[in-house]
Amino acid sequence: MKLKTRLSIAFLTLILIPIVLTVTMVCLLGRYQISAIEKTYEISGTTVKSFSNSVLVMSRLTEKPYHELAKMAKKNPRKMEDATCLEEFNQKLEEKKAYLLVRKEGTIIYVGTDMDEANHVIGQLPDYGESENTSENGIYLGGEAQALIKQVDFHYSDGQEGSAFIVTDVSNMIPEVEEFFVDMVFGIIIVLILTAALLIFWIYRAIMRPLGKMQVAAKNIRDGNLDFELEAESEDELGSLCRDLEQMRCRLKDNAEEKIKFDRENKELISNISHDLKTPVTAIKGYAEGIMDGVADTPEKMERYIRTIYNKANEMDTLINELTLYTKIDTNRIPYNFNTLSVNAYFDDCVEDLSIELESKNVEFGYFNYVEGSVKVIADAEQIKRVIHNIVNNSLKYMDKPKGKINLRVKDVGDFIQVELEDNGKGIAAKDLPNIFDRFYRTDASRNSSKGGSGIGLSIVKKIIEEHGGKIWATSREETGTTMYFVLRKYQEVPIS
Structure with a gap:
């Protein structure tokens, strides 16, 4: 019952009940006093009207x-x-x-x-x-x-x-009539007091009970205790306020949990980056000391040492770039430059770069394009290339076969084009598969693994694809390999009438 309705009922009750009870009391007291008067003064036929x-x-x-x-x-x-x-x-x-x-x-x-x-x-x-x-x-x-x-x-x-x-x-x-009117006055006062008391108790219970619960809830929120539930007992304005307060509590709790998770991820990121930076820094320092100490005493050794230092510096640069991109993702400041791209032309260019890179790493690469030449998408060429490279690098990182293989397939699936990147790596366990796009999630528990990585590569991929209005998922079999899928919406030209 709404509070407005309660107040209206209370108003009508405060008027009607005293009237009804007063009339009833007049009749009862009148009859009693009439009987007393007739008995005392030996008369008959007296009425309540004659009292006035x-x-x-x-x-x-x-x-x-x-x-x-x-x-x-x-x-x-x-x-x-x-x-x-x-x-x-x-x-x-x-x-x-x-x-x-x-x-x-x-x-x-x-x-x-x-x-x-x-x-x-x-x-x-x-x-x-x-x-x-x-x-x-x-x-x-x-x-x-x-x-x-x-x-x-x-x-x-x-x-x-x-x-x-x-x-x-x-x-x-006469005393009896005077007593009748005095009793009437006291009776009316008592009726008014009892009626008001009952109505006040009714309204007080309807208002103060939820207010008390909300006050306790507000104190808990003030003290940072969000592990409780505020149930609305009515459908009135106070019940609505309870539900709003409960929604606020849930949102505050979600924000607090998100902040805790964010802080934990930040600490994990710092720990991961520190560890992954330490490995190339140690290598750079070791090879530099080797050069300074004259260990690299032949041109071949010197070139190998310098090449190693260069490669480790590139690893550091990649980690730093990932960290910078991660920060931009969290603040939604990734700079996108959307353009209309020809699917065939774009992926032909990507394949050219990938084939050279994978050939240098002795990985077999296959490219299969099933899309017609006229199909286009609206996308950021640089960011989609980042997606493909991150997926490929992730495949290379967990490649455990003597002869690695990666296939890139592009398909037309109605309103979307679907890109598939398949590898023959060690695969992903079923328990890990739902979490691979989470930030900092790594299937290898040990940080001593030579695989390295910050654990945010695939989360960056997911964010970029979602910002393009698409989605990404994966299938995998252990010891067989993994296939990553993502879709991009086609560009539809609006006919000019």
Whole structure:
């Protein structure tokens, strides 16, 4: 679930749940308080709606006392002058949050509460018979009185007019109603707190758990520890961030491993070059000392010594050139000069140079060209020649037969021309064949081998061919020989319409 969706759900939940729970709580608490009020004040028919109207609630509380007072005044008006009887009745009213006032003609003869409290009401009491139609429901007195009065008119035994008033203070709610509203306030607060807490926990768990994992991952990356896996547990924005962080970790790990490999290869290169340079340098030094010491005392010896020194210097030059080219390969700075080349003309020239070189080394050379004269390729002539020479030199290096043989075949294979260089050397073991194009890989483990070489010749070949948009591979059988293959894409002329 996306974080935006979670926040939208949280927003709606924060609105809807409190509303639903508040309505439910109002109903439950309302019913409970209604039951308590009806039981305490001996009334019935109270509703939750009446809680919001204190006058209505107070009116219901004094319904029964009102009817009792009307009955007493009608049947036994003498009691309306009996202080003891009036006091007993007033005590019942006090339980209903009300008190009694009795008037005879224009004089108040009984007050069931403090005069200070009653004075505000006495000044607004209706005259005899004035509230005859509203006495049961009561009359609301505003101003400072803030009271609900119910009036019972009667005649005393001497015939004088009298009025009895049940006075209910409506400025304050009854405790049960007040308790109901207090409970409602606390209930709403609790509902809001619980809802917010649950939503915060839900969102916190959804956010902080992946954030915690990412924080640990970031610390590991900071400390250089990349050997871990950061799994995304969701499909939201944080899950996407986890996946991005995991990809970054993988890339950093790959870069770190590549750097370690690069450093190891550099060290190996330095070691290989140092060893391979040491051999010709030692030979040059030895033959030079022989000349200086007069060992080469005949013209023939002198010429042989000088020729050896020259050949060893050429070996050093080749190694240095390979090292320079290797550096250019690593920095993608090999200078290419692509041109349209005729396949037959180009390979005829290459063969001419190769045949002279191989003949001098007593190696039989065969050339077979199966390509039509019109076929062309786009290539760097110098770099392709380097490819051929590197492959041939590699074959010569591992040639173990008394009579060496190398064949060069050029074939047309559809959109490509395929070049094959076959030798009858000692071959390559199956376990070594997949690695021969790797940098510094040598099938001879011992550096004391007379084969020498830096181990980057075939890796240079692979790089050049790939830069030409082709590919290179090899097949081999031990003690039989090896065949190197590479392909170059043909040049296709675009017809002019």
